[in-house]
Amino acid sequence: MKWLLFALLAATVTAPANAQSVGEWVAQPDLSGLTVAFEHHQDGSTIVERVALGESVGNWTMMVTNQRFAGLIAGGATIDDWLANFRAGLSGGCPGFREHPVHRIVASGRPALELRLDCPRNPATNLPETFFLRAIAGRADLHITQMAFRRVPSASDEAAAQAFLAGVSLCTRTDRSALCTAAQQTPEAR
Numbered sequence: 001m002k003w004l005l006f007a008l009l010a011a012t013v014t015a016p017a018n019a020q021s022v023g024e025w026v027a028q029p030d031l032s033g034l035t036v037a038f039e040h041h042q043d044g045s046t047i048v049e050r051v052a053l054g055e056s057v058g059n060w061t062m063m064v065t066n067q068r069f070a071g072l073i074a075g076g077a078t079i080d081d082w083l084a085n086f087r088a089g090l091s092g093g094c095p096g097f098r099e100h101p102v103h104r105i106v107a108s109g110r111p112a113l114e115l116r117l118d119c120p121r122n123p124a125t126n127l128p129e130t131f132f133l134r135a136i137a138g139r140a141d142l143h144i145t146q147m148a149f150r151r152v153p154s155a156s157d158e159a160a161a162q163a164f165l166a167g168v169s170l171c172t173r174t175d176r177s178a179l180c181t182a183a184q185q186t187p188e189a190r
Contacts (some may be wrong), residue, residue: 002037004030004111005121006081008096009047023173024138024139024140024141024143024170024171024172025143025171026066026136026143026168026169026170026171027168027169027171027177027179027180028064028066028145028147028164028167028168028169029163029167029168031050031064033052033053033159034050034051034052034053034064035050035051035052035053035086036048036050036062037049037050037051037055037056037057037060038057038135039139040162043070044068044070044071044141045067045068045069046066046068047064047065047066047067048065048066048067049063049064049065050064050065051063058163060150061076061149061151062147062148062149062150062157063147063148063150063152064146064147064148064164065144065145065146065148066143066144066145067143067145068141068142068143068144068156069082069141069142069143069144070140070141071140071141072140072142073137073138073139073140073141073142074139074140074141077142078111078137079111079113079137079142082135082142083102083113083123083135087099090117090119093115093123094119094120094121094122094123095123096119096121097117097118097119097120098117098118098120099115099116099117100115100116100117100118101115102114102115103115105149107136107168107169107170108169108170108171109136109170110134110136110137110138110139110170111136111137112134112135112136112137113130113134113135113164114132114135115133116130116131116132116133116158116161117130117131117133118130122150123149125150126137127150127151128150128151129148129149129150130148130149130151130152130153130157131147131148131149132146132148132158132161132162132164133145133146133147133148133165134165134168136147136168136170138170139172143170144157145165145166145168147160147161147164148166149161
């Protein structure tokens with residue numbers, strides 16, 4: 001689904017040219033057992049994908065993806081703009097996808113949402129994919145964290161994804177919480 005995530009942003013919601021982060025990033029629960037399989041940084045925006053040791057971005061069973069779209073919120077886009085564009089891209093990228101109810105929440109004092117999407121058959125792999133995600137509209141940037149499974153998730157997969165996302169927080173350079181201080185060294189905080 002990485003191709004879809006890049007395409008959706010590039011085609012429909014554009015951050016200001018040369019947008020730079022204003023010092024906000026996500027912190028998340030420990031990801032022991034996962035390793036960075038793909039990482040890309042451009043103009044303050046990032047994508048970092050983590051998979052189990054021995055797996056790759058092409059061959060994975062579970063993947064955690066963090067994205068930061070620098071300047072998107074400061075440029076006037078909203079979390080609802082992103083969601084509408086995301087849905088539009090899914091209809092072409094995953095025919096027959098099923099979206100569960102969107103849960104609008106507040107995360108770290110900022111508007112956020114959580115949702116689950118099921119792709120019964122990813123056309124690129126012919127395998128089912130399900131992903132659980134949290135999107136947080138920061139002061140300037142849009143932050144997306146997702147846990148994806150390349151299978152129909154079990155009840156324990158779903159519980160693990162929900163617990164993981166519940167621990168995802170938005171941090172700023174002035175936040176001195178232990179989770180945010182430790183997360184300052186991650187690729188997403190660069």
